[in-house]
Amino acid sequence: MxxxxxxxxxxxxxxxLSVTPDTTLExxxxxxFFGALVADGLTLGSHYEYDAKKIKQAYGGTIxxxxxxxxxxxxxxxxxxxxxxxYHPGTVKGDQTDYGxxxxxxxxxxxxxxxxxxxxxxxxxxxxxxxxxxxxxxxWVC
Numbered sequence: 001m002x003x004x005x006x007x008x009x010x011x012x013x014x015x016x017l018s019v020t021p022d023t024t025l026e027x028x029x030x031x032x033f034f035g036a037l038v039a040d041g042l043t044l045g046s047h048y049e050y051d052a053k054k055i056k057q058a059y060g061g062t063i064x065x066x067x068x069x070x071x072x073x074x075x076x077x078x079x080x081x082x083x084x085x086x087y088h089p090g091t092v093k094g095d096q097t098d099y100g101x102x103x104x105x106x107x108x109x110x111x112x113x114x115x116x117x118x119x120x121x122x123x124x125x126x127x128x129x130x131x132x133x134x135x136x137x138x139x140w141v142c
Contacts, residue, residue, distance in 0.1 A: 041094050045071045051078060059072070066093040101138075109128050
């Protein structure tokens with residue numbers, strides 16, 4: 001436990017020290033975006049599980065490793081209202097939840113428009129979104 005706390009403290013200190021007044025806005029945005037993807041991947045194992053005790057038991061109290069959906073939870077997550085099952089078919093440990101996948105999809109959409117940047121428009125995004133949902137989307141579709 002002390003080793004885990006030391007690791008968390010070291011990472012927090014390194015993060016604070018790496019963000020200086022000279023850190024560019026672009027670097028801060030990239031750090032926030034990719035940090036969110038790392039955090040999202042770390043939660044895949046318990047995504048849609050809402051029993052805090054079950055989650056704590058599965059991770060040993062601290063989320064310190066990637067897990068496949070439902071790993072350490074009997075292969076399923078609860079998905080309140082939908083019943084226990086695996087809501088991430090085809091994903092493996094380290095993959096994104098649907099939230100992370102949507103972040104990546106929006107980033108890809110914006111990157112495709114980088115030569116002619118314009119404000120985000122849902123109408124422009126929907127065709128790419130529909131195409132992704134029908135080819136290779138590994139997440140729950142409501």
